[in-house]
Amino acid sequence: MGICGTCKVRVLTGETVMSHNGGISEEEIADGYVLSCCTRVTGDVEVGY
Numbered sequence: 716m717g718i719c720g721t722c723k724v725r726v727l728t729g730e731t732v733m734s735h736n737g738g739i740s741e742e743e744i745a746d747g748y749v750l751s752c753c754t755r756v757t758g759d760v761e762v763g764y
């Protein structure tokens with residue numbers, strides 16, 4: 716549901732669209748992180764930690 720932050724990963728390549736409920740900070744988003752439970756990918760994506 717985008718609250719706990721457990722599923723946070725960093726998007727290394729590719730495009731994503733995220734709709735979260737506060738489980739990630741604006742700073743983390745600016746650094747390329749997403750919550751994988753509430754993120755859609757729009758093509759090939761590579762993620763890391």
Ligand code: FES
Binds near residue numbers: 717719721738
């Ligand atoms: S924010 Fe809790 S599992 Fe994704």
